[in-house]
Amino acid sequence: MCPPDDLNAEARRHAERFQRVREAHQTELAEDYVELIAHLIEETGEARVVDLAGWLGVTNATVNNTIQRLQRDGLVTTKPYRSIFLTDAGRELAEQSRKRHDIVREFLIALGVDSQTADIDAEGIEHHVSSATLKAFAKFVNKARRST
């Protein structure tokens, strides 16, 4: 009789969107860590706890805890009192994250955002950009590049 609850359907869609955001939040930290670890290894030859702490703005103890979780999840390998290495899965995630991060940052700059703000905002936005949106970002960047 009553219109079969469209309201409920909207609520369900809304709830699904939230679940996506919650999932993204669970993987963010891992993405940022492996991306940074890959960067440090490339630039300096190794990734040490103290360096990660400095680059992330957290304490050594916090890095240590997180690294243990990453190891549990198969993204890094460590030996006691030694520096940190990426597994194949870790390297792959790092590479993906780096590419996505770069596109988001370049996109913001192409849009007219100053590069310092782009750096800041990209660090958060990157984790919530679906592949469809990322494609749209990349397209915009390329178009802007061609037209200059």
Added chain:
Amino acid sequence: MCPPDDLNAEARRHAERFQRVREAHQTELAEDYVELIAHLIEETGEARVVDLAGWLGVTNATVNNTIQRLQRDGLVTTKPYRSIFLTDAGRELAEQSRKRHDIVREFLIALGVDSQTADIDAEGIEHHVSSATLKAFAKFVNKARRST
């Protein structure tokens, strides 16, 4: 003698960006809650725990916990077994969040992202968009609107 550690300066900037993201994560949930509460009050006359739970995809108990924190932080008022009201601060945050959320969603659509993806991605991106970037988004939306 050596170039005064530019490496360290880059690390410091990186760390600051991370601190920003961590701060954003602390306010996200509050923003989404008050935005939804305002919406429910406007549409249905009241915001009840069970409705919030349905719209957010979490349990009643979780909503209850979060609402207590929001009350502690001066964003909502509640009386036992009654529905939820926004304080002035809560209403203001809700309004701000709604506007920003709308701009982000419209921006993604204007960029060519399908509306369903835009809905999903905007829910996460909104919390990491600075006022400078938001301004750039709004400008792009207006330009796209005029040119159609």
Added chain:
DNA sequence: ACAACATCTTAGCAAGGGCTAAATTTAGGT
């Protein structure tokens, strides 16, 4: 009025992600 049902609350649990302080181990300088 009151039974049944819905809603709200509480209690108790877990994981994530921060911190400080105190070991422990490694690495350097003399």
Added chain:
DNA sequence: ACCTAAATTTAGCCCTTGCTAAGATGTTGT
């Protein structure tokens, strides 16, 4: 070689954000 400083790890704490299960309170139909 050894003493010291730096780096890593551990232990113990806190808050957030989720859950389930059970109790308390409101609401509604008969």
